Amino acid sequence: MSVTEMILEKIIETSNNNITITDGEGIILYTNLDHWTVYGDDPQSYIGKSIYDLEEQGILSPSITALVLKEKKPIQIMQHTQKGKVIMSNAFPIFNEKGDIIRVISYAIDQTEISNLQDQYEQLEKKLKGYQTEVEELRGKEETLYRSKEMEHIAKTIQRLANTDATVLMLGESGVGKSMFARKLHTLSHRENEPFIEVNCSTIPQSLFESEMFGYESGSFTGAQKQGKQGLIEQARNGTLFLDEIGELPLSIQAKLLKVLQEKKFIRIGGHKERHVDFRLVTATNKNLEEMVAKGEFRLDLYYRLNVIPLHIPPLRERKEDISLLINHYMKLLNRKYETQKKLHPSVYEILLTYKWPGNVRELENLIERLILTTEDTIIRQNSLPSYALHAAEATEDDTALIEHFMIEEQDLKTVMERVEKWMIAKAYKECKSTYEMAKHLGISQPSVIRKLKKYKDSLDIK
Template identity: 40%
Template sequence: MIDFEAVLGSIYDIVHVTDAEGRTLYCSPKYGEYFGIDPKEMIGKPIEEFYRLGYFAPTITMRVIRDKKKVQTIQTTLRNRRLFVEGTPIWDQDGNLSGVVNTSIDITEQEQLQQELNEVKYIGTLFQSEMTKEKGRQKGNTCLIYRSQSMQQVAVMAEKLAQVDSSMILLGESGVGKGVLAKYIHECSPRVDKPFVHINCGAIPETLLESELFGYEKGAFTGADKDGKAGLIEKANRGTLFLDEIGEMPLALQVKLLTVLQDKTITPVGSSVSREIDVKLITATNKNLRKMVREGKFREDLYYRIHVVPLEIPPLRERREEIPVLIHYFLNVFSQKYCLERKLSDVCYPILEEYDWPGNVRELENVVERLVVTSHDSLITPAQIPRYIHNQQSSAHNGVKVDRLMQMQDAMDEVERQLVQRAFEQHKTTTRIAEALGISQPSASRKVRKWVFTGE
């Protein structure tokens, strides 16, 4: 007589059978090896009970019962095994659902092999990026990782502008990598062997900013160093001066900075003697300086002096093709830094690529570091990705939700207001806003005036 259990065991790693309510009728003896559950404990109990306890995810039996059709998925078990599962409905003679049969095959090793193949692909992309980057410089070690056409244009322009001494300003949201690009420009320039001084104008207290930037003579003020001190601008002499968050600089210091740019001289605090200075100036901001000029918060003459060549870095959500490359890069960086061997499961990449990354590359870097240091296993799974990233992915597919009644026109105006304001925050120009919202540029211009500038 044929032993059907032995036959099934030779074809599938796991066979699991439930009734029409999802209660277990049978499961293979090897269930415990893959799931960490004694098969005898499951008999007669709802399979959902074990799903809620975290023995596996996602669930498949209840989906088959609900949809009344065959369902396939990939499950991750408590013992970190990856199983390809097929759930098949069983019908009685009257056409009623009588149960579900789940058959599972272990694909953990196949997934790891695929992971290695993907890593080869990503390494090839990184190598291509490095080759593109190396064409523009032979010195320095700043890593500019890009894959999108928009960032390639930024990199090419940066390499070209590095060869001249014109002042340039880097524009873009917080975290897009303005500091990295500034260092890259310096390393592509003839000044690469000279100092690169990075000053965050928003990180130094206003009371100390002048003395830190311009330096001071001995006895210039109470508490000053008895020998005086050279300022950061002077330390950048013959090199590159990078003023990050230039919009945070007080108006009084903007006048002194303008003198430095116009006269190529610097006067320390407490001194009447000017010193010649030669720097390539790179500034950066995530603020609307033109608007600040209109509001009297930023000097117009300084604005035009630093705004000679603007270079805008697009946010990460507009160059999503770079997300897997950056993830792979940061995985290597932090795995080496903390002496840990960590890899990301393939199913994690789509989740991370769909997230909007409001903190841009800096946020992505922080998330990858968190995954590396908090993971207990070498393979990082979706369960370890922060909940807020999953939540955005879920809400993105749920559409607009209504939680109270209002007049139809009021509701339409409110949705339009939020869409236009968010589009303006992300894209700034009416041409790009029009493309994002699928409307004409004149229409986008009218809506921006209505909802952004007038607040009607």
């Protein structure tokens, strides 16, 4: 054995990481003591063995090295062992001058604890379903701003999660109330008297992100404060750190955030001292993180950490029964704030009820505030509404007139229903960019949309 090989073997043997190196045929050349413990087996017996044999025996399921040798590129996957463990694996090929793979280096991280946490939550949810303690009811007693079953389910879930430290991922369009629910989760928890630090990841420049999140020591860079600065993570000590728009988090910061979540410690910029920190993490996004992971824009291991308990908050247009409550709430709240007594004319109220609210609850609040501040009369009439809301109302009236025309022209119910369906499909086809968007717009499944497009293809001029 050469000196270089001896050094390499010692590095792998003493590394804190779980490492295995194979040759270009998948034969294990080097491995450290820790690597195979995550698979629940003795490492010494596998040097010289083929990863293909281990995969066939079910010890590696699947083998990441085999995937790298097949795909000829770096791979990141989740593995499941015979012992019931969940392993996050990364593997990287090394090529020779001819472009052939001569070595594959793989790393394994045990993610079983997180997987178990998800299972425990599911069991807890089943156990507590339909049951709320008297204390929870008293603590959560306040003005109810929803009638929809979806929002009621979310509110009850928030109450059940409040006194755990499980990581929650809020999903939904901008303006649906993700920030409000994050704060609700904090105020119902045992951390309610500790800091609630809200960070909008899309508003911090990438060049400043690390110093804002982790802080810095005195004199660590030009322009730094002499006494140094606490980062946002440190400010959230013993409280809740809410990272909104988590999909905007730079990849370089994603890796460092993952380390903080795993180890509960970090080092300020320019510092050497490790600082321990305890906080509850809540995140939110209006992006599809799974698609971002597939495109390499978001780390799979971080996504797995954040997605312990996902909560999807539906847009306002999908819970129309909540709109009237919200209108009344913000009229009352903002009248009190500005010491006014404005009221909505019935026709305006009707328009607001039928409007689709693309900006969700935030848009509704902003519009009510605008109407109260800009309307001189006590009664808010249609001429005070912005043009886009009026145009939406006119479109709704036109749609109603067309449906009534169908009913007058045809006496047969089946024919009327088919004409209305065809008209709605045609309208959605013009307004939406994809069949998935059409399905969401129409409230049906995507395969149903495809079938109906085929049905009406000739008469709708669909290519």
